[in-house]
Amino acid sequence: MSGHVAPKSLYYLIFLALMIGTGVTVLVAKFDLGPLNNIVMLSVACAKALLVILFFMHVRWSSRLTWVVAGSGFFWLLILFSITMSDYMSRGWVPGTLR
Amino acid sequence: MHGVVMVFFFLIPSIPAVLGNFLVPIMIGAKDLAFPRINLLSWYIYVLGGVFTLFAALSGGVDTGWTFYTPYSTAASNSHVMSAALGVFITGFSSILTGLNFIVTIHRMRAPGMTWFRLPLFIWAHYATSLIMILGTPVIAITVLMVAAERALHLGIFDPALGGDPVLFQHLFWFYSHPAVYIMILPAMGVISEIVQAFSRKNIFGYSFIAFSSLAIAVIGFFVWGHHLFVAGQSVYAGLIFSFISFLVAIPSAIKVFNWTATIYKGSVSLDSPMLYAFGFIGLFTIGGLTGLVLATMGIDIHVHDTYFVVAHFHYIMVGGAIMGYLGGLHYWWPKMTGKLYSEAWSKFSALIVFVGFNLTFFPQFIAGYIGMPRRYHAYPPEFQVLNVLSSAGASILAVGYIIPLIYFMYSLVAGEKAANDPWGSRGLEWEIPSPPPTENFTVTPVVTEGTHQYVHPSQEVGVA
Incomplete structure (x- = not known):
């Protein structure tokens, strides 16, 4: 498809970021942040989705x-x-x- | 089971798969769809989804209806919800792939000179349909997956006992399933636009209005789902908004009906069988659409909700609209697809039988529903007896009307006369190539210099007195 080839290191970096996001989600679930619960969870989820779309799905270079x-x-x-x-x-x- | 099979395995794929896959490339002057292998893949996926649903049917059926409403489908039903839902989930991908294929094809594969506003209206209708398929179908897929997750893993999504909300299911379900109504009806509208022009020998009245009304229906159709939830516990304020937007969607639908009528007006109308189906469509769709306005009115909906009035309304759209359009299209392009002519006398007769049978089946249901007969019960008080007998008698007549075409279509394949390139005297790229078309449709890529349908009124034809 598109000619752009991203370096492997970038993919590992994004993977790491996604893992950290998952870690944060699990960690935050242990504490009750009151009204912040949903906000934190959804922000992490949106950030992860954005990373996947932009880099893994190549939209960044499309x-x-x-x-x-x-x-x-x-x-x-x-x-x-x-x-x-x-x-x-x-x-x-x-x-x-x-x- | 009737709903699951009819909605997901017949009405949604019927026109796009049978007529669209064949006609979309030909009408824009292309050799094939952009992704022929993905087209084949969507067929395999459809069959796979069908196998799961067939398994559900043969092993005892599913008793949730096609809507899979929670909490019944997740917490109570012990029928084959999982396999039926999985069938719907899988078939959804077939729909997404078809939509994707049409959009890419229409964007990238048009013949030289085939500009957007020279496209046949059939193409515009399929373009709008494809948008809904792509934007809506993932939502239903995820929703039935959630039902499966709650059923199997007891995740609390829809069950209040687990912290969920059953009305959330209805929101998610109808976000797809209301636009899905337009997946069924828009291609039929595209077919009618073609037939009306061909058999009135006139160019369509208000081309761009019809083209954009398809897109308007596709877009506005995504904002109206809450009219299915008026009595489901939805907030009345949200209901008000949904009611208002539901009225709005009548505007593009009415634009089409008025423009078809204006096209027929003073045309040189010939009453061949496709045109009979088109007339049937216009009348029945109008009744179905107007009763939709009745149901979109919140106060009246409380009276007729879950009665036979609703059943009659959506069958006027689904059967009176979508199936009439499908049959009309099948009759119109059958000679092109197979290269054989069918019996015109029999086909006119069966069109008439379908029209009479259909009305006898479903019109009494409007009355039964309005005076209070609820849906989904096998028993009813004696005062509904006459209406139910009429309805059953109509269904038998309707069945005859569907069997006759099956016979003469089959017969035409064996012993039908050979069809010319353009048996109806129509205009358009598909009528300029042999019947049936060669493998890659065109030996030479056509160059388009004018709108595809240039019908001339008989009085304007050169050489006609």
């Missing part, structure tokens, strides 16, 4: 069209999350309805 395609995938995920959350956040606003 054409603008590939960026648009990858970006639209994310945008669609955002639609799913945000509109689903519109339900969860507004539940129980009407007195007597379920939360």
